[in-house]
Amino acid sequence: MTSYRLHLLYFAWLRERIGRGEEEIEVPGEIATLGALSAWLAARGPGYASAFAAGKAVRAAVNQSFAGPEAALGPGDEVAFFPPVTGG
Amino acid sequence: MFRVSVQEAPFDIGAEFASLSAGRDDIGGIGCFVGTVRGEVDGRPLAAMTLEHYPAMTERALAAIAAEAEARWALLGGTVIHRFGRLAPGAPIVLVLAAARHREAALAATGFLIDWLKTKAPFWKKESFADGGEAWVEAKAADEAASARWGDEPPRCV
Numbered sequence: 457m458t459s460y461r462l463h464l465l466y467f468a469w470l471r472e473r474i475g476r477g478e479e480e481i482e483v484p485g486e487i488a489t490l491g492a493l494s495a496w497l498a499a500r501g502p503g504y505a506s507a508f509a510a511g512k513a514v515r516a517a518v519n520q521s522f523a524g525p526e527a528a529l530g531p532g533d534e535v536a537f538f539p540p541v542t543g544g
Numbered sequence: 545m546f547r548v549s550v551q552e553a554p555f556d557i558g559a560e561f562a563s564l565s566a567g568r569d570d571i572g573g574i575g576c577f578v579g580t581v582r583g584e585v586d587g588r589p590l591a592a593m594t595l596e597h598y599p600a601m602t603e604r605a606l607a608a609i610a611a612e613a614e615a616r617w618a619l620l621g622g623t624v625i626h627r628f629g630r631l632a633p634g635a636p637i638v639l640v641l642a643a644a645r646h647r648e649a650a651l652a653a654t655g656f657l658i659d660w661l662k663t664k665a666p667f668w669k670k671e672s673f674a675d676g677g678e679a680w681v682e683a684k685a686a687d688e689a690a691s692a693r694w695g696d697e698p699p700r701c702v
Binding site for chain 1: 579595596597598600601604605626637638658661662663664665666667668669670680681682683687700701702
């Protein structure tokens with residue numbers, strides 16, 4: 457499988473730990489789901505490892521809709537990672 | 545129809561009420577909830593609360609929650625306004641108005657909207673304390689329980 461591009465967004469303490477709010481990233485083709493992507497990102501460096509550390513409640517949206525770990529990803533998708541929401 | 549707005553500026557509750565009810569004589573009641581910034585957290589004085597959000601998703605998420613309220617109750621209109629940015633203690637954060645022929649629907653829809661908004665709208669609060677400390681607000685189990693009583697399935701971890 458060929459690699460593909462994703463637009464990634466990070467919010468709240470994930471943004472602070474990773475050190476940026478968004479990035480374009482080239483992802484290996486075998487990373488086909490949200491769960492696989494978060495595990496792959498966690499191995500990219502200490503900031504990512506801290507943001508995606510086991511036990512931290514990280515949630516996500518694909519193309520602006522909440523999604524679970526089995527959600528399929530494809531070229532050009534916008535994927536956002538964030539803590540549980542605290543508005544209201 | 546609901547008016548949905550995500551904005552940094554304060555809102556005018558009187559103006560929103562007037563706009564929702566203007567020219568209408570079919571409305572029998574309007575439910576209202578206003579969320580405001582508390583000035584302390586467990587006795588620790590707060591200097592400000594900063595709300596971050598996901599601009600591309602926020603308005604859409606609020607509109608979806610409003611649409612769900614309209615599907616569940618016979619509403620005659622409503623308003624959801626949520627602010628972002630740095631807010632001082634006492635400042636209003638969120639306004640929910642729901643209009644109906646009778647109070648049951650107006651009050652229930654108002655409760656539903658604020659409960660679902662707390663677990664489904666992409667906002668994150670950061671507390672800045674008077675002593676210089678900062679902390680991201682953690683999601684509360686009580687908020688998820690309040691949302692779940694309306695038949696919610698909260699977003700899952702990845």
